Each structure stands twice: as C-alpha cells, then as structure tokens.
Amino acid sequence: xxxxxxxxxxxxxxxxxxxxxxxxxxxxxxxxxxxxxxxxxxxxxxxxxxxxxxxxxxxxxxxxxxxxxxxxxxxxxxxxxxxxxxxxxxxxxxxxxxxxxxxxxxxxxxxxxxxxxxxxxxxxxxxxxxxxxxxxxxxxxxxxxxxxxxxxxxxxxxxxxxxxxxxxxxxxxxxxxxxxxxxxxxxxxxxxxxxxxxxxxxxxxxxxxxxxxxxxxxxxxxxxxxxxxxxxxxxxxxxxxxxxxxxxxxxxxxxxxxxxxxxxxxxxxxxxxxxxxxxxxxxxxxxxxxxxxxxxxxxxxxxxxxxxxxxxxxxxxxxxxxxxxxxxxxxxxxxxxxxxxxxxxxxxxxxxxxxxxxxxxxxxxxxxxxxxxxxxxxxxxxxxxxxxxxxxxxxxxxxxxxxxxxxxxxxxxxxxxxxxxxxxxxxxxxxxxxxxxxxxxxxxxxxxxxxxxxxxxxxxxxxxxxxxxxxxxxxxxxxxxxxxxxxxxxxxxxxxxxxxx
Ligand SMILES: Nc1ncnc2c1ncn2[C@@H]1O[C@H](COP(=O)(O)OP(=O)(O)O)[C@@H](O)[C@H]1O
Ligand SMILES: [Mg+2]
Numbered sequence: 001x002x003x004x005x006x007x008x009x010x011x012x013x014x015x016x017x018x019x020x021x022x023x024x025x026x027x028x029x030x031x032x033x034x035x036x037x038x039x040x041x042x043x044x045x046x047x048x049x050x051x052x053x054x055x056x057x058x059x060x061x062x063x064x065x066x067x068x069x070x071x072x073x074x075x076x077x078x079x080x081x082x083x084x085x086x087x088x089x090x091x092x093x094x095x096x097x098x099x100x101x102x103x104x105x106x107x108x109x110x111x112x113x114x115x116x117x118x119x120x121x122x123x124x125x126x127x128x129x130x131x132x133x134x135x136x137x138x139x140x141x142x143x144x145x146x147x148x149x150x151x152x153x154x155x156x157x158x159x160x161x162x163x164x165x166x167x168x169x170x171x172x173x174x175x176x177x178x179x180x181x182x183x184x185x186x187x188x189x190x191x192x193x194x195x196x197x198x199x200x201x202x203x204x205x206x207x208x209x210x211x212x213x214x215x216x217x218x219x220x221x222x223x224x225x226x227x228x229x230x231x232x233x234x235x236x237x238x239x240x241x242x243x244x245x246x247x248x249x250x251x252x253x254x255x256x257x258x259x260x261x262x263x264x265x266x267x268x269x270x271x272x273x274x275x276x277x278x279x280x281x282x283x284x285x286x287x288x289x290x291x292x293x294x295x296x297x298x299x300x301x302x303x304x305x306x307x308x309x310x311x312x313x314x315x316x317x318x319x320x321x322x323x324x325x326x327x328x329x330x331x332x333x334x335x336x337x338x339x340x341x342x343x344x345x346x347x348x349x350x351x352x353x354x355x356x357x358x359x360x361x362x363x364x365x366x367x368x369x370x371x372x373x374x375x376x377x378x379x380x381x382x383x384x385x386x387x388x389x390x391x392x393x394x395x396x397x398x399x400x401x402x403x404x405x406x407x408x409x410x411x412x413x414x415x416x417x418x419x420x421x422x423x424x425x426x427x428x429x430x431x432x433x434x435x436x437x438x439x440x441x442x443x444x445x446x447x448x449x450x451x452x453x454x455x456x457x458x459x460x461x462x463x464x465x466x467x468x469x470x471x472x473x474x475x476x477x478x479x480x481x482x483x484x485x486x487x488x489x490x491x492x493x494x495x496x497x498x499x500x501x
Contacts, residue, residue, distance in 0.1 A: 057085050370410055
C-alpha cells in the first residue's frame with residue numbers, strides 16, 4: 001500500500017512542509033475521529049500535471065482515512081489512494097476553493113441513503129492545502145448525552161484549530177504507539193485548568209492515582225495530581241506529555257492538548273492512559289535483555305575455562321604434534337569466546353565485528369612463531385554482524401591469521417638479504433557489498449606449497465575453514481598467490497545474514 005508521502009508525490013504538488021503538516025495531522029487525527037464519532041477522509045487536489053491526473057476534470061485524491069473506535073464505520077472500503085472527481089465531491093471542492101466549511105449530504109451507495117458530511121479546510125501557511133471530510137450519521141440525530149455533547153464540542157474546537165492551522169502542532173511527536181486515545185480517559189479543562197468533564201475511563205485513571213473525589217470543577221492540584229504539565233500547556237499553548245507515577249507501580253500517561261481559538265488558549269483536552277501494565281512489561285523485557293547478556297557472559301566464562309584446561313593439558317605434553325593440536329584447539333575455543341564476550345556487553349544480537357577483528361589480530365601477534373617480526377594491519381570494516389554469522393566468521397579469520405603467521409614467514413634462509421625486508425606483512429581487508437561480507441587476508445610471505453589445492457587439502461585448519469565458509473555461512477572461499485606475485489591471498493565472501501536451516 002502506498003504511503004501518504006508516495007501518494008502525495010504521485011498525485012499532488014504539495015511542498016515538503018505542506019506534506020509534513022498533513023502527515024502530522026494523519027498522525028494525530030484518530031482523536032478527531034473518536035471525538036466526532038465519525039469516519040474521516042483527508043482530500044488533496046490532484047495536480048494538473050501529475051501522472052495520476054485524470055485527463056479532463058479536476059480531481060481530489062484521498063490521502064488518508066480514519067475510522068472511529070467508538071462507532072461502526074460508514075466506509076467499509078479502503079479509499080486511500082483513490083481519486084474522485086471534484087464534480088462528484090463538490091462540497092469538498094468548494095471548501096478547497098473558498099476556505100469555508102461546507103455541510104451537506106452525499107449519497108452513500110452501500111447504505112442506499114444520503115449521509116451527512118462536513119468539510120473542514122486544512123490551512124497551512126495561510127493556504128488551504130487539503131480538506132478534512134467527516135462523514136457521520138450522528139449530527140442528524142443529535143447528541144443525546146453529556147458525554148456525546150462534550151466529545152462533539154471538543155471535536156469542533158479542534159476542527160476549528162485545523163482550519164486556523166493551529167492543529168496539528170508543529171514539532172510534536174505524533175502518533176507514537178503510546179499516545180493515549182480518547183477511549184483511554186478523556187478530560188476537558190477550562191482556561192484556568194478546572195475540570196469541566198471527565199469520562200468514565202478518566203475517573204478510573206484518577207482512582208488508580210488514588211483520587212476518589214469527583215473531579216468536576218476542581219483543578220488537578222486540588223485533586224492531588226501534579227498539574228505543572230497542564231499549567232505549562234495552558235500558558236504556552238503547546239501540547240505536553242507527562243507520565244505521573246503514583247503509589248508503588250501505578251503509572252498514568254497524561255497527554256495535554258491545549259485548545260486554541262483565534263490565537264488564545266480557551267482550555268485543554270487531557271487524555272489519560274493507565275500505562276501501569278505497559279511499564280511492568282517494559283521492566284520484564286529489560287530484565288529479559290539482562291538475562292540474555294548474563295547467559296552470554298556465562299558461555300564466555302565456560303569457554304574460557306575449556307580453553308584454559310586445554311592449554312594446561314598441552315603444557316604437560318612433550319613438544320610435538322599432540323601438544324600443538326591441543327594449543328590449536330585452545331585457540332579455536334578462545335576465538336569463539338570472544339564473540340560471546342562482546343554479546344555479553346551489548347544488548348541485541350549484533351556484534352561490532354571490528355572489535356572481534358582487533359582481538360583476533362592480537363591473538364595472532366601473540367602466536368608469531370618465526371624469528372621474523374610480523375606486522376598485521378586491518379583495512380575496512382564489516383560493521384555490525386549478527387551473532388550467528390559472527391561466530392563462524394571469527395573462527396575462520398582466526399585460522400587464516402594463524403596460518404599466515406605460522407606458515408608464511410618460516411625460516412628458509414632465502415630472500416632475507418637486507419634486514420629491512422625481514423619484516424613480514426599481513427593485511428586483513430574487510431568490506432560489505434550488496435549484502436555480502438568480503439574478507440581478505442594477504443601476506444607477503446613464502447607462498448603456498450607447490451601443487452597446493454584448497455579443495456584437496458585434508459589438513460584440519462583449512463578443512464574447518466572450508467566447512468564453516470561453505471556449509472555454515474553459505475559463502476565461497478579462494479586461496480592463491482597474492483597479486484604482488486609473492487605471498488598468499490585468501491579471499492572469502494559470505495552473505496551478511498544466515499539463511500535459517
Ligand atoms: N598463508 C600461508 N602461507 C603459506 N602456506 C600456507 C598459508 N596458509 C596455509 N598454508 C599451507 O596450507 C597448509 C594447510 O593449512 P592448515 O589446514 O591450516 O593446516 P596447518 O596450519 O595445521 O598446517 C599449511 O600447512 C601450509 O602449508
Ligand atoms: Mg592452520
């Protein structure tokens with residue numbers, strides 16, 4: 001489905017700030033629909049030049065549609081993105097042209113009768129840029145209860161603000177999931193902050209805050225509820241959201257919207273929402289996050305224990321293959337522990353891979369075997385990598401670095417004529433391209449043995465590498481002579497996200 005921004009782009013010549021104003025309206029107009037017990041449509045003229053323009057008559061496009069939460073909808077269909085001719089919607093077209101309200105009826109094909117509509121001009125920067133159309137059966141019958149009269153009255157005050165370009169408010173966070181809705185609890189105060197009306201759910205919210213006296217005619221402070229937010233909203237004419245915490249565990253979100261007429265504040269609409277349960281869930285989620293981190297921490301500790309056990313055992317063996325094998329196993333376990341170490345610090349399952357690379361490089365430096373000094377440097381970055389990719393990738397990179405420091409610079413007596421040439425270089429290059437992670441390890445050492453073939457090699461290190469890259473990470477790896485003609489180049493490329501298997 002097209003977003004309002006896409007629709008506006010396709011059909012209209014709204015300027016960016018005009019579109020932003022309408023998007024704010026769309027973000028906050030569910031309150032209007034509820035207060036009016038009505039379906040709302042936002043209509044914008046189709047630009048004569050636009051791709052979606054009809055060839056002849058001027059048209060309007062429906063940029064948004066909102067249904068009331070407290071009444072059945074009159075418009076079952078999704079009208080967003082549809083264009084209608086101005087001739088058919090002549091009242092809306094008149095509002096656009098004249099900038100005045102237009103009341104009337106339009107024929108509703110599904111209901112088979114005429115339904116009342118009201119067209120409100122949406123002004124911005126002194127210009128009428130859209131029409132807010134309200135469709136409802138209510139006005140014909142007339143409001144019956146005090147609560148309906150109050151809702152409709154506040155709707156009318158807000159609609160007048162829309163026409164005066166006082167609503168939506170500039171730079172307010174609109175439409176956040178948490179913003180209270182009319183049904184959550186609705187209070188109207190006069191310009192001095194005295195309660196004129198409180199809905200039954202608002203009374204419940206007051207009860208949760210420990211307020212049992214009837215609120216009508218009193219200010220929030222007289223009721224024992226902090227009212228600085230309301231005072232501020234009435235004084236500045238700006239909306240404000242505040243969370244009131246009461247007694248252990250009770251949290252009520254207070255959203256105060258000043259009602260403005262011809263530039264002066266005439267009162268405010270206050271939406272109250274009991275968010276106690278939401279906050280409790282938030283705390284649970286937080287502690288779940290902490291629990292996951294704790295688990296990673298323990299996994300890391302256990303892996304470190306395993307790695308120490310292996311190294312203890314290695315030290316007891318005589319120099320030889322068995323001892324080397326234990327040391328290698330110890331290193332592999334340590335490279336996995338690194339990933340868990342980072343996951344135990346940062347929440348989420350993404351790890352900044354450069355931190356892992358830095359530790360792996362340090363590990364490789366510590367295990368340089370030849371007498372030649374070896375310099376290892378890193379270029380580029382993989383950014384954040386998901387944990388299930390990071391672990392096998394870390395083990396792979398550890399093997400490749402280990403091979404470089406272990407095999408590339410072995411003492412063969414040849415080639416080292418000047419001391420300057422003695423330093424061996426290893427370069428790790430990292431990059432991300434089209435969802436692929438590219439890793440390259442190049443050294444300027446002695447190069448691979450003759451007739452070396454990665455596919456044929458049965459030695460453990462490279463078998464592990466091939467298994468991880470090809471089977472686990474679903475990537476590819478090549479090994480060959482470095483571009484310089486001297487030394488070895490290993491490049492591998494793996495998808496940044498691991499398919500579920
Ligand atoms: N960077 C390198 N430079 C030279 N030779 C290498 C390099 N990487 C791997 N090799 C060769 O490939 C062989 C297989 O490596 P590997 O499977 O890791 O086993 P291991 O490291 O235990 O010998 C090595 O023994 C070595 O001969
Ligand atoms: Mg090896």
